[in-house]
Amino acid sequence: MSLPRLEIDLEKISHNARTLVDRLAGHGIAVTGVTKATLGSPEIARAMLEGGVCDLGDARIENIEAMRLAHVQARMSLIRSPMLSQAKRVVMSADVSFNTEVDVVRRLSREACAMGRTHAVMLMVELGDLREGIMPADLLAVVSETLSLPNIVLKGIGTNLACRSGASPDDANMRILSELAASMEATFDISIETVSGGNSANLNWAFSGTDTGLVNDLRLGESILLGRETLYRNPIDGLHTDAISLVAEVIESKLKPTMPTGNLAQSAFGQCSVPINHGDIVQTILAIGIQDIDPHGLRPPDGTEILGCSSDHLITTSSAVDIVPIGTEMTFQLDYSALIRAMTSPFVTKSINSASQLDYQTPKIVERLSA
Ligand SMILES: *Cc1c(COP(=O)(O)O)cnc(C)c1O
Numbered sequence: 001m002s003l004p005r006l007e008i009d010l011e012k013i014s015h016n017a018r019t020l021v022d023r024l025a026g027h028g029i030a031v032t033g034v035t036k037a038t039l040g041s042p043e044i045a046r047a048m049l050e051g052g053v054c055d056l057g058d059a060r061i062e063n064i065e066a067m068r069l070a071h072v073q074a075r076m077s078l079i080r081s082p083m084l085s086q087a088k089r090v091v092m093s094a095d096v097s098f099n100t101e102v103d104v105v106r107r108l109s110r111e112a113c114a115m116g117r118t119h120a121v122m123l124m125v126e127l128g129d130l131r132e133g134i135m136p137a138d139l140l141a142v143v144s145e146t147l148s149l150p151n152i153v154l155k156g157i158g159t160n161l162a163c164r165s166g167a168s169p170d171d172a173n174m175r176i177l178s179e180l181a182a183s184m185e186a187t188f189d190i191s192i193e194t195v196s197g198g199n200s201a202n203l204n205w206a207f208s209g210t211d212t213g214l215v216n217d218l219r220l221g222e223s224i225l226l227g228r229e230t231l232y233r234n235p236i237d238g239l240h241t242d243a244i245s246l247v248a249e250v251i252e253s254k255l256k257p258t259m260p261t262g263n264l265a266q267s268a269f270g271q272c273s274v275p276i277n278h279g280d281i282v283q284t285i286l287a288i289g290i291q292d293i294d295p296h297g298l299r300p301p302d303g304t305e306i307l308g309c310s311s312d313h314l315i316t317t318s319s320a321v322d323i324v325p326i327g328t329e330m331t332f333q334l335d336y337s338a339l340i341r342a343m344t345s346p347f348v349t350k351s352i353n354s355a356s357q358l359d360y361q362t363p364k365i366v367e368r369l370s371a
Contacts, residue, residue, distance in 0.1 A: 003249040003329065004288045005349040006342050010047040012243035016224045017051025019238050020203075027212045032057045032077060032196070034221030037340045039063060042070035043352050048224060049074055055096075057219050061086050064093050077122070079219060081132060087111050096120040096155055100132050102145050105152060112151035120155040121146055122196060125180060127173040131164040136180060143184050157181055158196030158217075168231055169202040171210055178213030200230040222336050233335070246293065246332045246342055248286040248314065253324040256283045268310050275307075283307065284324045286314040292345040297338030301330060 021031050032055040033048030035041065040063025045056055049072070056072070058064050059080040067076065077096040087107040090097050092115070099105050099121050112119040123142060126133030134142050139157070146154050159177050161169045174197055181195045197206070197215035200223035206212060222230050227239035235241050258278045266272070269290065295309035303319040318324065334342060342348045 002349040005351045008352050010354040012240040013047040014051040016239045017048045021052035030054045032219040040066040045072045091119045098122045109149035109152045118151050120153045123157045125159045127159045129161045129165045129167040156192045156194030162201035169205045181214045203229045248288040250328040251287045252285040294337040297335035299333040
């Protein structure tokens with residue numbers, strides 16, 4: 001099998017999705033499966049749907065288009081505010097988009113009219129993380145404008161926390177979201193279909209036994225793929241944390257000093273930390289690098305430590321002093337940051353382990369779109 005590769009276990013992904021879907025159903029909350037970390041992999045999208053997620057969400061229209069081309073059957077939401085320059089593609093391929101700017105919703109309306117379609121809009125509200133969102137005080141004005149636009153359906157509101165600043169979802173901010181939804185319903189005499197409380201960082205709040213109010217949707221990516229909540233990255237009970245792992249190949253293994261020699265200046269990636277002298281150690285290099293992974297997001301096998309990384313080389317050492325045979329395969333666990341880079345690297349093969357044992361190379365986006 002080609003190397004390096006991501007080994008993706010679809011049954012584990014389905015199981016993770018199913019477990020979260022079932023647990024949240026007890027709180028009246030449905031799950032939108034977020035595929036953006038997978039470059040819109042149709043196989044992973046289908047595994048999430050198999051696990052019972054009701055919709056799919058992705059931050060990139062290219063990924064939604066790829067899933068459409070692959071005939072993934074689901075309602076799909078663009079969960080990042082559309083670029084004006086992509087408004088037409090958004091109306092063409094996404095059923096729903098998440099919005100924070102009236103100018104964009106107006107353009108979506110124009111494109112939807114031109115195509116004779118309706119497009120559903122979720123309005124995102126800023127509740128403290130200072131990424132995307134309409135300020136709560138401005139929400140009703142934006143709702144009023146949105147309701148007036150032809151071929152646009154207002155589906156609901158949402159918020160996103162713990163992504164830029166680490167502001168955690170809690171009873172206070174979630175109550176504000178429910179109150180905003182209630183005030184929209186009362187002011188405009190409408191019923192709000194979806195109140196989307198957030199992402200994988202909302203799970204601790206949702207499972208805390210608290211009153212989840214009007215929140216009836218969470219958008220989950222990382223927790224389904226990696227089996228962890230994202231505030232403290234603790235494993236979630238009953239979920240697989242190894243549904244996706246990375247395998248790389250050893251291309252050099254030699255006894256070398258720990259201390260570099262010569263006058264030390266910057267390395268390929270800027271300033272280096274000066275190593276501590278441990279004398280000679282066995283240094284083992286794998287054929288993978290910063291182009292393909294975030295080295296800080298890799299967990300090596302027990303007894304192995306990551307010493308450094310450049311564009312194309314990952315340098316490790318192992319507590320076993322023996323030289324590692326060239327060609328040895330080494331398996332790493334990944335965090336979100338390493339995962340998204342590996343998934344989008346054309347140098348990393350995506351190997352899907354399921355009944356059908358399918359092995360595919362990441363298709364180039366341009367090719368997919370012209371397909
Ligand atoms: C990425 C993203 C999500 C999913 O986040 P996870 O931490 O992967 O669950 C949800 N909503 C929005 C708006 C996002 O950008």
